[in-house]
Amino acid sequence: MDRLLQGVKIRINDKLFIKDPESSELGKKIIEKSIQMINEKGWENFTFKKLGNEIGSNESSIYRYFENKHKLLLYLTSWYWSWLEYQMVFATNSIKNPKEKLFQSILIITREIKEDSDFSHINEVLLNKIVINEYSKSYLTKEVDKENKEGYFVVYKRLVSRLRDMIKEVNPEYIYPSSLASTILESGLHQHFLKDHFSSLTDCNANVTPTQYLTHLVFNTLNQNLNE
Amino acid sequence: MDRLLQGVKIRINDKLFIKDPESSELGKKIIEKSIQMINEKGWENFTFKKLGNEIGSNESSIYRYFENKHKLLLYLTSWYWSWLEYQMVFATNSIKNPKEKLFQSILIITREIKEDSDFSHINEVLLNKIVINEYSKSYLTKEVDKENKEGYFVVYKRLVSRLRDMIKEVNPEYIYPSSLASTILESGLHQHFLKDHFSSLTDCNANVTPTQYLTHLVFNTLNQNLNE
DNA sequence: ATATAATGATAGTAATACTATTATATTTGC
DNA sequence: GCAAATATAATAGTATTACTATCATTATAT
Numbered sequence: 001m002d003r004l005l006q007g008v009k010i011r012i013n014d015k016l017f018i019k020d021p022e023s024s025e026l027g028k029k030i031i032e033k034s035i036q037m038i039n040e041k042g043w044e045n046f047t048f049k050k051l052g053n054e055i056g057s058n059e060s061s062i063y064r065y066f067e068n069k070h071k072l073l074l075y076l077t078s079w080y081w082s083w084l085e086y087q088m089v090f091a092t093n094s095i096k097n098p099k100e101k102l103f104q105s106i107l108i109i110t111r112e113i114k115e116d117s118d119f120s121h122i123n124e125v126l127l128n129k130i131v132i133n134e135y136s137k138s139y140l141t142k143e144v145d146k147e148n149k150e151g152y153f154v155v156y157k158r159l160v161s162r163l164r165d166m167i168k169e170v171n172p173e174y175i176y177p178s179s180l181a182s183t184i185l186e187s188g189l190h191q192h193f194l195k196d197h198f199s200s201l202t203d204c205n206a207n208v209t210p211t212q213y214l215t216h217l218v219f220n221t222l223n224q225n226l227n228e
Numbered sequence: 229m230d231r232l233l234q235g236v237k238i239r240i241n242d243k244l245f246i247k248d249p250e251s252s253e254l255g256k257k258i259i260e261k262s263i264q265m266i267n268e269k270g271w272e273n274f275t276f277k278k279l280g281n282e283i284g285s286n287e288s289s290i291y292r293y294f295e296n297k298h299k300l301l302l303y304l305t306s307w308y309w310s311w312l313e314y315q316m317v318f319a320t321n322s323i324k325n326p327k328e329k330l331f332q333s334i335l336i337i338t339r340e341i342k343e344d345s346d347f348s349h350i351n352e353v354l355l356n357k358i359v360i361n362e363y364s365k366s367y368l369t370k371e372v373d374k375e376n377k378e379g380y381f382v383v384y385k386r387l388v389s390r391l392r393d394m395i396k397e398v399n400p401e402y403i404y405p406s407s408l409a410s411t412i413l414e415s416g417l418h419q420h421f422l423k424d425h426f427s428s429l430t431d432c433n434a435n436v437t438p439t440q441y442l443t444h445l446v447f448n449t450l451n452q453n454l455n456e
Numbered sequence: 457a458t459a460t461a462a463t464g465a466t467a468g469t470a471a472t473a474c475t476a477t478t479a480t481a482t483t484t485g486c
Numbered sequence: 487g488c489a490a491a492t493a494t495a496a497t498a499g500t501a502t503t504a505c506t507a508t509c510a511t512t513a514t515a516t
Contacts, residue, residue: 042370142270201410224448
């Protein structure tokens, strides 16, 4: 029926881990604490050794779950995109009006995550920040084509393609639906980053959200050449 | 008169180097060869030791020019943005029509660089690729606020602000000029990357350029609510 | 011709990103 | 309840990175 069903339980490409971190307490601790530590220290200063110390466990034990820290990042960000995809499809599934559907999707995709779902070991607020600060490092590598073939980016690609389809429904004449969809995702993250670190480069701030900016941008563009 | 004059000779913030690489043959070789090597190997696999071997020089000599490879990246990208700024201001200085001016600027900023200026040791074609693949790594760090205060990103910020001013001239009513300006820069790079590695996420390809996509996006947005 | 500056050679350090081995818990299957 | 299997911990070790320090050599400038 829908590709979403495969991902409902937030199933991650199993090439991204050696042993499923969801399958044990240690695994969950690795995920939980790594999210905290990557936020605190930043990606470059985060190591498995430090993580081991933090969770009172051993470096070598972490290596039994993840081949290296790059794969852990891919795992965490895949989880995040999958979780967002779920939110998006769930919230917009029943909406018939294409504009309203796209509007809601942009909202979900570009908003700042402010509350943790709280019943899992994964803190979505922090994970959102990791995605803002570190996601591009997961694909800006020499290995990107190989890893793309391995399917490490499928979830993200599926999100973009869903968005693209919604854009097409709003305006089938628009000739850059894929580019616009990827811009929404990417600019959403980037404007959040600028707001926090380069305030002169953005109009977003405490009162104006990236969502507002992008919604305005997208609908202005799509309404052009469109008979209401 | 204009801030550009300060940068005409592509003067780089001198906190970015210990000894000016333009001041010696070895310095120029470091710049020339590092551009090649970063392209070949990717940022993560590039080291000063390898660079030293390549130019028949010593690791320790390179450290006399640059404190570390992060600063070298900041140097190279600053050079690139400064060079682009020069191109942009030079090409649009005499244009009176605000739309035409913005149009030309977007063209210069988002086009793929295809020919090397050839009379310097800096290969702009390769440098453009480095910026596409590595620029975000220069600011997605825990040190970004400190380094921003040191002025390591001024050139980039000045480029965005120039673009913002041109946007305002086209439509003074538009409420997101800074965000749109930063989106042009950022999406310009991103769409180039997608074209090369995630073709399903973009409509850009051999025939359609990021410039076309972004020009369309920007002018559709700005023409909205605008009396021609 | 000599002082000064630039570069090269060598060595060394602490940290990273792992791999390998062995020991010790913990779980499970009967 | 015990043996077997599995998971984790402890320790050690390797190659590489990202430097710093020292000293020797070479070029340049006065």
